[in-house]
Amino acid sequence: MFKIKDLRCEYQVNPIGLDQKTPRISWRLQSSERAAMQSAYRIEVAEDADFQRSVWDTGKVDSDQSVHVELKGLQTASRKRYHYRVQAWNQHGLSSGWSDQAIFETGFIDSSEWSAEWISAPAAALPAGADQVPMFRWDFLIDGEVSAARVYASALGIYELELNGKRVGDHYFAPGWTSYKHRLQYQTYDVTELLSSGKNGIGALLGSGWYKGVLGWDGKNEHYGNRTALLVQIHIDYADGRQEVIVSDNSWKVSGSPILMSEIYDGETYDARLERSNWSREDYDDSGWYPAGVIEQSKDILVAQENVPVRKIESIQPIELITTPKGETVIDMGQNMVGWIQFTVQGDAGQEVSIHHAEILDHEGNFYLDNIRKAKQTIRYVLKGGERETFEPHFTFQGFRYIRLVGFPEPIHLEDFTGIVLHSDMETTGEFTCSDPLVNQLQHNIRWGLKGNFLDVPTDCPQRDERLGWTGDAQVFARTSAYLSNVVPFFRKWLHDLKVEQAELDGGVPFVVPNILSEKAQSASAWGDAAVIIPWTLYLCYGDKRVLEEQYDSMKAWVEFIRRQGDNEYLWNSGFHFGDWLALDSRPDSYIGATARDFVATAYYAYSVSLVQKAAAVLGRSEEAERYADLHTRIIDAFTQEFVTPTGRLSVPTQTGQVLSLMFGLVEGEAKERAVHKLLELLEEEKFHLTTGFVGTPYLNHVLSDNGKSEFAYKLLLQQDYPSWLYQVTKGATTIWEHWDGIKPDGSFWSPDMNSFNHYAYGAIGDWLYRVVAGIDTDERNPGYKRVVIRPMPGDGLTWAEGRIDTMYGEVSCRWTKSDEERLDIQVVIPPNATAEIRLPYAPADGVTESGTALMQSEGISNVKVTDMGVNLEAGSGQYSFSYVLTQPVPPLPKVKPFVFG
Structure with missing residues (x-):
């Protein structure tokens, strides 16, 4: 069985109203055999459903490309419906036959x-x-x-x-x-x-x-x-x-x-x-x-x-009717959500009822509104009288879990109230589950952080008088969001706005996009870097080269803006920066962490230049790629001279300082070893808790895993006391908080001036859950999961974990289960027309079976190699089931050993 399914045009099924002059077509293959690959394709476009009036035909094209295939040469006209179909051939020359037809329709081209x-x-x-x-x-x-x-x-x-x-x-x-x-x-x-x-x-x-x-x-x-x-x-x-x-x-x-x-x-x-x-x-x-x-x-x-448009996505029924200690009538929806309440009421003409919205009850159980600041979040409804009346709002949305009812006639019936969840209608693509129910709730909270804050623009919080498209928040969460949903249309539109909002004269990027703040509210490190990081993330996760083409000038303008700052073009030591925002090592009454801001700025400068260099290479701009490679080298040299002592010690002794230098490849050799050891020391000083903020947190667990210290990353993940991801869960969180201690251990709150309980930034840990715990990644040289990387990393504290992502090629999944006998079972799914590099952690040279067969005899598997980390192999598409006894136990949390020089 070999056929084509799921035809898309610009990520959409049968879209209407496109103004793309050169649309792109994608499809998926379905095959009953392993290692199925496409060897050729043919696309035909016609004006009629019977394909009697064909207007464009590729003929047979020898290519394995099945995503983002441009309809080059097709002259699209305005307001016209086009029918298209696809035929493919596999590696054996077998034809799929024509697919079912699909359509796309143009809007106004001009x-x-x-x-x-x-x-x-x-x-x-x-x-x-x-x-x-x-x-x-x-x-x-x-x-x-x-x-x-x-x-x-x-x-x-x-x-x-x-x-x-x-x-x-x-x-x-x-x-x-x-x-x-x-x-x-x-x-x-x-x-x-x-x-x-x-x-x-x-x-x-x-x-x-x-x-x-x-x-x-x-x-x-x-x-x-x-x-x-x-x-x-x-x-x-x-x-x-x-x-x-x-x-x-x-x-x-x-x-x-x-x-x-x-x-x-x-x-x-x-x-x-x-x-x-x-x-x-x-x-x-x-x-x-x-x-x-x-x-x-x-x-x-x-x-x-x-x-993608904002739509009504789902509805939520209340879980409890509450009379607060103050005597107020409150309904608990059971989930911090974004949208509105649809309600039914009956009463006299002119009678007014109102609904107030809040995220939280205070420690006494009363309705808490201080953290929404000046936002009123209130629905007032005047009855026409007579029969039962059902209402929902039109041009507003609220962020809430609890609603307070005023003026509603008694008795209150919970079935008269329904929470309507609204957000940009992004296709759900990813799922992560594991043996720990608290981590599963964390994953739930991460997903609901996306639901609550991806409402046409990536907002920072959906409840208070803000709800703005903060660039820094968006870039730290972008990779996680790309696991959860198909976010290309969402971010592509937002990036187009970022591009036109950039300062024409110098390429500076506003703090928020679209920008409603002052002209001076722009160009902070890690925030403005969204101009570079998000386009590259979309290219990496979806293989979408057009995103890079559209945003390349913007990416380049941003790093050139940085280069012109200050008195040294290889350091960024001027201007305003948020630094490691909301880090726990901040000075009292300060939001900015202890990590030096020029250190953060220069580290991000180096990272963005490295991504622009890569983008230039992808786009065939070889001279610019060479120039940015040279600039990147000079920035690292300047960084080393400024922030690394002659003995290899970082001059910034914070968790985030070590994390950024390691994550962005700014230290090598002994300096790298010392940075890893210093990070472990700092974690031990905090009894294995983090002190990082918006800048350091997304990369902390990655740095530990990348440097052979996954046991420390697991320890951080599974901590339940403050500060930790699971601390929020133990406090009843159903979304990600803005502050690690939005609710303090004694039940009091962080300052109400900035304390959102639905703020996705720290949900960036989701990237690590998918990429390291479940082990699902993509090869940068063959992005968009054309070449899948499967590298699960089992850890102490979990007995199983599973991740799944619906890629452009189809489903990729990995599930591992660790038994008491230290046997590891790993199930992997790779979609047709993709290949995979699979690492079996702690696997022996002999003794690995796949679906009950010796590994070397298994169909679809090749290039088996034994490494210090286990067994590496290559695989074609299909479902695989590996089983073996671990060569060593999964490492428990060790003590930090003294650093040995040399």
């Missing part, structure tokens, strides 16, 4: 194709500065049978559309948050089934969103403009070949809506008595509404939707 006008609520309908959300509507005539209809829409603000009384699409917070001065997304919706012959009605709600609403802790609004606006263009194709275009213009009508206020931080106020039945239907009387105003706004900045 912005000049927009004929709609930007419309806004006139002052007569809603005075300037009014909080009330406007509603727009218009009627139009369908004259004949519709074969296809598309709505193309965008907004200055965030919008919801209706056609003939039904919601258009399932997107929320569209068009998303971009750098509005440079880029603005539009969405494409297939509305063929929503239209009918005769008169039709269209309606829209338009919220302030990120465009006009309050953003940041200073309470400022109108960062991008003081008027929201809507843009809608409907293209109708009739069965008889005619085409018609319906556009937004001043013939549309506007009125105030029942939404009296809807703000991202503050929540929503809704008066159900103001509802207008059937307002988006064709027969609604809008004679009392006002003509829409037309405003000037460029359409040149419009781009097709790049990110």
